[in-house]
Amino acid sequence: MNVYRARPNSIPWPPLLLVLFGAAAIAAFAALPLPLVFHLSRLLGAVLILAGLAVDFWAMRSLQQAHTTILPHRGSNHLVTEGPFRFSRNPIYVANLLLLAGIGLATGNGWFIVVMPFDALAMHYLAVLREERHLLAQFGYRYENYCRKVRRWI
Structure with a gap:
C-alpha cells in the first residue's frame, strides 16, 4: 500500500467543516x-438535533466496537458494516447535516439551512471521496461489495 492511501486525509475535515459552516x-x-x-x-429542530446526536453516538460506538478509528483523518484497520453503517456508508456525516438543520430550526436561524448543501459538498470532496479511495485500497473487494449494498449517504 502506498503512503497516500495509508490514511484518507491529514486534516479531520468533517468536524472542522461542521464548525466552520456553523x-x-x-x-x-x-x-x-x-x-x-x-x-x-x-420542536422539529430539537428532534433533528437529537436524531443527529443519536446517529453520531451509534456510529461512534460501532466504530469503537470494531476497534477502528473514529477520527476521519486516520487509517481504518477494520471495515465496519454494522450499526448505522448498514444504512449509510457515511452516517456520521449524515448526522452532521441533521445537526445543522436542527440547530437552524431550533434557533430560527435560516442560514444553517443555507450552508447545509455547502457543507455536504465540501465533505464529499474533502473527506468522502478520499476515504473511499483509502477503504478501497485497504479492503479491496470487501469494500466494493459493501458499496454495492449500501448507499453513500442515505
Missing part, C-alpha cells in the same frame, strides 16, 4: 438575519 451561519445571521419562524420549528 460559525458562518451564525455570522451571516448577525449581519443579515434570515429568520425561520413557523409552527413547531423549535
Whole structure:
C-alpha cells in the first residue's frame, strides 16, 4: 500500500467543516438575519438535533466496537458494516447535516439551512471521496461489495 492511501486525509475535515459552516451561519445571521419562524420549528429542530446526536453516538460506538478509528483523518484497520453503517456508508456525516438543520430550526436561524448543501459538498470532496479511495485500497473487494449494498449517504 502506498503512503497516500495509508490514511484518507491529514486534516479531520468533517468536524472542522461542521464548525466552520456553523460559525458562518451564525455570522451571516448577525449581519443579515434570515429568520425561520413557523409552527413547531423549535420542536422539529430539537428532534433533528437529537436524531443527529443519536446517529453520531451509534456510529461512534460501532466504530469503537470494531476497534477502528473514529477520527476521519486516520487509517481504518477494520471495515465496519454494522450499526448505522448498514444504512449509510457515511452516517456520521449524515448526522452532521441533521445537526445543522436542527440547530437552524431550533434557533430560527435560516442560514444553517443555507450552508447545509455547502457543507455536504465540501465533505464529499474533502473527506468522502478520499476515504473511499483509502477503504478501497485497504479492503479491496470487501469494500466494493459493501458499496454495492449500501448507499453513500442515505
